Amino acid sequence: MPTLTEALQGADPGLIKVLEAIAVAVVDISHALRTASTAETGTSNDLGDRQLAADVVADEAVLKALRSSGAVETASSEEQPHDIALGGFGYSVAFDPLDGSSVIPAGWAVGSIFGVWPGSQLVGRPGSDQVAAAYALYGPRTLLVVARGLGGSSPVCQEFTLGEGGAWALARDGIAIGDGVRTFAPANLRASAENEAYGGLVRRWLEERYTLRYSGALVPDLHHVITRGGGVFCNPTSAGAKPKLRLLYEVAPLAYVTVAAGGAATDEAGPALDKVIAEHGAKGPVCLGGKAEVEACQEAMRSSVV
Known part of the structure; x- marks a missing residue:
């Protein structure tokens, strides 16, 4: 090797x-x-x-x-x-x-x-x-x-x-993220109590018998997506469950990895890599994974409070 x-x-x-x-x-x-x-x-x-x-x-x-x-x-x-x-x-x-x-x-x-x-x-x-x-x-x-x-x-x-x-x-070599993998990592789950779109998304995952793969640590959860070649890590927010992830230290690098592997990375406004990082401590929501699964999360992401 x-x-x-x-x-x-x-x-x-x-x-x-x-x-x-x-x-x-x-x-x-x-x-x-x-x-x-x-x-x-x-x-x-x-x-x-x-x-x-x-x-x-x-x-x-x-x-x-x-x-x-x-x-x-x-x-x-x-x-x-x-x-x-x-x-x-x-x-x-x-x-x-x-x-x-x-x-x-x-x-x-x-x-x-x-x-x-x-x-x-x-x-x-x-x-x-x-x-x-x-x-x-x-x-x-x-x-x-x-x-x-x-x-x-x-x-x-x-x-x-x-x-x-x-x-x-x-x-x-040539790691690739595609579609068709039905696993989900619902981060910041308490936000689903206020973010109605996120609550509906969680119910859809359960009703459609997706497999839960969530550890509470961002890197292992994304690596499961990388390993399986699909799935989604979704981290919307709400008024009572604000963002915790730092744009500079967590969101931007992992968005880069995900997109380089052929997946998608979005925030509350669009592609996560498009957001200008205004300060070192800036926070925000993010959704990482296969393109189709990330697209299905967009209403919950747009409903996020930042």
């Missing part, structure tokens, strides 16, 4: 350095999660989210790897939601170092999310400006899904598996 470096051949050399640095950080996080404390640190990040010790360890691992790459000008994380100068040149990276940390004490799968942008600017631009995006999944295996080339003639979405000694091997 090709290694990560071999699979990335043909990409811009600076971008290869960034993606290899992300892969190094994922190895470090994977090892750290085996022993890292799941206790709260007693502190919150600048966005008001309570931090686990594991969040801090993961954040430090990513920043260290990106700084060492020499190809990252600016970084920003959900744990440190501001621009951090890293002294490199070519790209910037926004990331959620540990998505789903609230389910870590239960021993459930969690992930990391990365968006790669050209230049030094992260905010004030749409998600479509990204040149690559990736996510890691820490479960029975450690996986890395990398997407690049969206906007060109041949976008690429690949899955890599972590092996012995920290080596990455290409496990799946």
Whole structure:
């Protein structure tokens, strides 16, 4: 099987350095999660989210790897939601170092999310400006899904598996999301009590005997869509159940991966990658998955409160 470096051949050399640095950080996080404390640190990040010790360890691992790459000008994380100068040149990276940390004490799968942008600017631009995006999944295996080339003639979405000694091997090439897979992940389900369109959507899924696949962590839920080649992750909102997902650190990168794989990603106004990210902490709803399933969710998405 090709290694990560071999699979990335043909990409811009600076971008290869960034993606290899992300892969190094994922190895470090994977090892750290085996022993890292799941206790709260007693502190919150600048966005008001309570931090686990594991969040801090993961954040430090990513920043260290990106700084060492020499190809990252600016970084920003959900744990440190501001621009951090890293002294490199070519790209910037926004990331959620540990998505789903609230389910870590239960021993459930969690992930990391990365968006790669050209230049030094992260905010004030749409998600479509990204040149690559990736996510890691820490479960029975450690996986890395990398997407690049969206906007060109041949976008690429690949899955890599972590092996012995920290080596990455290409496990799946040409990942594709299609239609006809009847699974659903109804995030922010409390919004269905007020968002009538979302409530109706949930009832339709149940009446039509869709299979529920929802863990409470964004990366594993999207990866199920990626693995099955279809289905939907739907996260509408309401007045009493406002958005929680951060556009810069979660929505834009995972929308990029989904669309690069041939799926669709929408928010309350249209394609999720079209939305300009006004500030580091901006939030919003998102729907990710097969094109037909995402289209069926549009009334619930348009009824969302942001």
